[in-house]
Amino acid sequence: MYFKSFAHFAFLAPYLLFSPILAQQQACNNSPLLCDRSYANVTQLGAHNSAFIRDESNNFDVAGNQYFNSTEQLDAGVRLLTAQVHRSGSSNGAQEWHLCHSVCELMDAGRLSTWLSGIKRWLDNNENDVVTILLVNADGATASDLDGEFQQADIVDYSFVPADTTQPLSNWPTLREMIASNTRLVTFIASLQPSQNTVAPYLLDEFTFIFENDFENFNATDFDCNPARPGTLGTARSAAETGRLFLMNHFLYEQQLFSIEVPFEDGANVTNSPVGTGSLGDHSIQCTRVYGRPPWAVLVDFFNVGPAIDSVDALNSVQNAVGRKSVSNEVINAENPVNSEDSEGAAVSRGPSLTALVFPLALAILWIGAF
Numbered sequence: 001m002y003f004k005s006f007a008h009f010a011f012l013a014p015y016l017l018f019s020p021i022l023a024q025q026q027a028c029n030n031s032p033l034l035c036d037r038s039y040a041n042v043t044q045l046g047a048h049n050s051a052f053i054r055d056e057s058n059n060f061d062v063a064g065n066q067y068f069n070s071t072e073q074l075d076a077g078v079r080l081l082t083a084q085v086h087r088s089g090s091s092n093g094a095q096e097w098h099l100c101h102s103v104c105e106l107m108d109a110g111r112l113s114t115w116l117s118g119i120k121r122w123l124d125n126n127e128n129d130v131v132t133i134l135l136v137n138a139d140g141a142t143a144s145d146l147d148g149e150f151q152q153a154d155i156v157d158y159s160f161v162p163a164d165t166t167q168p169l170s171n172w173p174t175l176r177e178m179i180a181s182n183t184r185l186v187t188f189i190a191s192l193q194p195s196q197n198t199v200a201p202y203l204l205d206e207f208t209f210i211f212e213n214d215f216e217n218f219n220a221t222d223f224d225c226n227p228a229r230p231g232t233l234g235t236a237r238s239a240a241e242t243g244r245l246f247l248m249n250h251f252l253y254e255q256q257l258f259s260i261e262v263p264f265e266d267g268a269n270v271t272n273s274p275v276g277t278g279s280l281g282d283h284s285i286q287c288t289r290v291y292g293r294p295p296w297a298v299l300v301d302f303f304n305v306g307p308a309i310d311s312v313d314a315l316n317s318v319q320n321a322v323g324r325k326s327v328s329n330e331v332i333n334a335e336n337p338v339n340s341e342d343s344e345g346a347a348v349s350r351g352p353s354l355t356a357l358v359f360p361l362a363l364a365i366l367w368i369g370a371f
């Protein structure tokens with residue numbers, strides 16, 4: 001009996017492994033459902049100030065906006081990374097372009113090119129993913145200054161370049177097309193006037209292509225969907241009619257001593273929740289109503305909390321995302337530090353794994369074979 005059922009299974013095994021159900025389908029940004037959707041019509045989860053981390057290595061520096069670094073963010077499903085570029089004097093007096101939070105004395109996350117190299121390696125290792133970078137050009141770096149950093153990181157070849165960089169793009173390619181042409185990096189700079197950029201057409205001026213709601217909010221009741229930047233777009237309707245992508249800012253500051261504004265960690269579980277007043281879920285549904293379509297991106301602090309990805313999956317109608325690494329969805333600070341063991345312990349499998357599919361099938365076959 002047992003022998004017979006095992007033989008039965010062995011006979012069926014090749015069909016099982018190569019059956020269309022189990023054959024690996026291309027997943028784009030973690031789901032096969034997103035491959036044939038335009039880049040403009042996939043909601044990206046954005047990590048606000050992606051490079052500014054608070055963790056054990058800096059005693060949970062309150063200037064940090066995220067608990068996990070940029071490559072960990074990408075592993076977990078974040079597809080938009082924002083940061084600020086500042087001019088920084090290096091130890092030998094030379095000027096370098098660094099990622100700094102407000103000023104380099106407050107938090108200096110190192111050279112832009114070093115950070116870009118990490119993203120380049122991630123793109124090398126994740127061939128079916130499209131990533132967006134949005135850099136705040138705080139000290140007026142020129143196109144060639146920035147291009148130097150991108151060249152240094154050897155990441156330019158991945159860049160997507162629209163045919164016309166001076167106006168919103170009406171027809172963004174699908175994720176599958178961007179993956180096929182291996183132009184899987186979209187870079188926006190706030191700001192870099194197209195007329196001032198003759199050397200690096202892949203560095204796209206943010207406000208030519210994107211508009212945003214107000215980003216400076218202190219209270220969950222303050223979130224809205226109105227176009228705030230660029231400041232010339234008027235109503236929601238007229239902003240949408242320009243064809244720009246809508247970036248929904250959804251994070252809160254709290255005011256500390258001397259009016260210093262820091263990310264509001266205590267409210268993160270409410271702010272990033274899929275449901276409730278002032279939540280990411282509610283705010284994105286509100287903006288979806290206003291614009292008749294989901295935001296192109298939502299930008300959050302502490303992306304792992306909520307978890308924010310749940311609201312984004314809902315906007316994209318994605319269930320059973322594949323290829324993500326799970327991270328803790330908790331607030332992480334000195335009172336609640338996390339180590340790699342904890343985060344593995346907390347790992348939640350999203351969607352059925354191969355084992356979960358094969359195991360019941362194998363059992364079913366054994367069961368049938370036994371009779």
Ligand SMILES: *[C@@H]1O[C@H](CO)[C@@H](O)[C@H](O)[C@H]1NC(C)=O
Pocket residue numbers: 037041293
């Ligand atoms: C975006 O994609 C969804 C799912 O395919 C589709 O239902 C919707 O009409 C699209 N919206 C736009 C504005 O392209």
Ligand SMILES: *[C@@H]1O[C@H](CO)[C@@H](O)[C@H](O)[C@H]1NC(C)=O
Pocket residue numbers: 069070071072115118119
């Ligand atoms: C992020 O952290 C992981 C784990 O600690 C590390 O392996 C990786 O190199 C880091 N990435 C960057 C860009 O620093």
Ligand SMILES: *[C@@H]1O[C@H](CO)[C@@H](O)[C@H](O)[C@H]1NC(C)=O
Pocket residue numbers: 218219220221
């Ligand atoms: C947020 O706004 C509400 C309504 O205006 C107010 O009752 C509440 O005190 C505010 N919360 C904070 C933390 O300022």
Ligand SMILES: *[C@@H]1O[C@H](CO)[C@@H](O)[C@H](O)[C@H]1NC(C)=O
Pocket residue numbers: 269270273276
């Ligand atoms: C958020 O965290 C606070 C403090 O830990 C807790 O009291 C509250 O119930 C949490 N709210 C949600 C929506 O998870």
